[in-house]
Amino acid sequence: MHIGGSGQMMMQSENPVLVKRHSGKNQTITMRDVANSSGFSPATVSIVLNNAPLARYIAPTTKKRIEEVAKKLGYRPNAMARFLRSKRSHSVGVMFFDITDPFCTPVLRGIENALYQSSYVPIFADAHNQRNRFERYLEMLLEHHVEALIVVANWLFVDIQLVADLSKRNITAATIGWEMPGNDVSSVMVDNEAGGRLALEHLHHLGHRKIAFIRGPKMLIDSAPRWKGILKLAHSSGLEIDPALVLQLPDSFDPNSGFEGGYRFTEELLQRKKRFTALMAFDDLTALGAIRALTKAGVKVPENCSVVGFDDVPLSSLSAPSLTTVRQPLEAMGNLAVNIVMEGVNAGLEKRDWSISRHKMNPELVIRDSTQAAVLSSSDD
Amino acid sequence: MHIGGSGQMMMQSENPVLVKRHSGKNQTITMRDVANSSGFSPATVSIVLNNAPLARYIAPTTKKRIEEVAKKLGYRPNAMARFLRSKRSHSVGVMFFDITDPFCTPVLRGIENALYQSSYVPIFADAHNQRNRFERYLEMLLEHHVEALIVVANWLFVDIQLVADLSKRNITAATIGWEMPGNDVSSVMVDNEAGGRLALEHLHHLGHRKIAFIRGPKMLIDSAPRWKGILKLAHSSGLEIDPALVLQLPDSFDPNSGFEGGYRFTEELLQRKKRFTALMAFDDLTALGAIRALTKAGVKVPENCSVVGFDDVPLSSLSAPSLTTVRQPLEAMGNLAVNIVMEGVNAGLEKRDWSISRHKMNPELVIRDSTQAAVLSSSDD
């Protein structure tokens, strides 16, 4: 009368093992059990429980009966068996380039939440920014027959292989924070140009004219458009950008290197002895690094120097001073990516035609304590 | 002569839809394809590719042949079909109470990394601190037949249901940051008592004698032992704890409420006009809130007041000032939890006996910029 783990060691070499597996309700109850127990056939049970098209012919009494029995027995469909027939795994691969980037958590939350609404399950993968790991995970996800793939490409590098492999296997995919070349993969990004504009506009409105910039690494897709937005606003508002106050972060594989970079580069800016009353950093981490350097050098933020970041990662509101930044709607982006791929999945199911889409979400300026109006200074132009 | 999905769309009502699905190598290649293509039977292919026991009888030439063909065809085993027979899903459920807690990211990383080593895939679930969501996810994970479950119970509430359901279904489980009543679930925690001791010891060594405390919420399992460690050290070192300098956070369902709590409670402590030269917070977020309040009130950290946190969440090193704290080895804890459940999985596979385990990991003091030696004051005892 053992159940479960209790009698397991009896299986040893040559003992007269007592048949214990048949005891408790340890056995998984299959659809056949429900069928037997309710007096109908497995087919009927399946039709009823899935509310399949044929279900409209099934007598209401039958339906009720079957549903009752299923519940009483605690029947749980076997996802694997189901998949084997229906080709639907009810899972989606969610691949992060590097989850340690604070950018990722809200995105993950958004993805998870949207999938949950559709009763899909996320299979989590983290490439640690390594190509081979990325490929291995891709392999694993394909083996698990995820119905779709979402790639959160917050940091460096892409893989063309991805595109090929996926479109070949008819798996809809979407990237967040990156755009694939070609026309196979949908994408969700923030409108970086608008964001850059927003940030600089804010500083400009506050009266800042001598502004330092720490640009993002060249390899990051976000860097160029943000800078473009900055240049455009500078141009349209007649603001002059002093090249001596512009630095660009080097490419790096560590998403958290921005902090260190912001720190070092701000030190360097300070050494140049060119006065600036505000600093615009590539992202929040960079901004935090900058603030650290400024504070250490005795430059008070925001009194002596305003700092603005980009992203609005969760810690930005907790830092001291709390950070003025351009918010990416991270959770909404995760959400949208799910909706996109789900649409693709459904299209595939219904043999409908479907085309990829590229979204640029609107950023939003979040004003906190790291910026304030420029103090009027005699040497200002 | 159609195979598989090719002719399916002809089922449409009455349009002569052109069969475009049949173009590329879209069709998934099955084991049968490898068998046909190599001239052996599916059985042989399976045996070779899995290196099953019987493989020792297979001729080396045959093996090579099959492996070649499999690779050339790009054969990828169908995880579902495989599972259906072998009862192994090669997936593990990873359930978070609330992923927005910064505590979770490193744990997730640790779990992911360990699973990756074993070619297991994590199915991610986030209960959003809601019981019904927790239960629904549990249901979904069971449907997907995860081989094990890891619950990261960083924040409030537990569910007894969990224990029952899992042990009934013979799924090994482990919790991180929580202990289940009963003897069904392994757990991994930090040694909170030692941590509490470590933190206070540090302050004491620095010469602090008037220390304020913000204790954790009663419902959190960590709160009591941390406090116990504090009391013990206070006792053994002859430190006096002034009840007027001790506050306890209220229970809350938001893991990030600690910041707000730390802020408010610190304001309150300041209002009491009882001098203190150091503050020990329940966790890092609370400490950050406290620092914010202190700074706002003109109390400089660490010059006028040292602050120490607990956990060493990623943002603690980035805050200004960077936070002295007690580090939980979060990644290692995730790792360990995986090893524990994998051990259980293997035991189950080999019908071995196996018993749960409870681990207390050693915390480590991380000294950063938020603490410094107490200034000698005339009124000190």
Added chain:
DNA sequence: ATTGAACATTGAAACGATTGAATAAGGCCG
């Protein structure tokens, strides 16, 4: 009366792998 929908249910064939039992051929022994 016969037909033919609409209704209600079921049999049985997949889905793609795994695996215990079976087959077959060679080699060795007494």
Added chain:
DNA sequence: CGGCCTTATTCAATCGTTTCAATGTTCAAT
């Protein structure tokens, strides 16, 4: 030379669902 072990491979059942095609009903319409 018949039996038996070893080597090499295959048969066929099975896992738990889904779903197409088939089988009876019932009942209104010809």
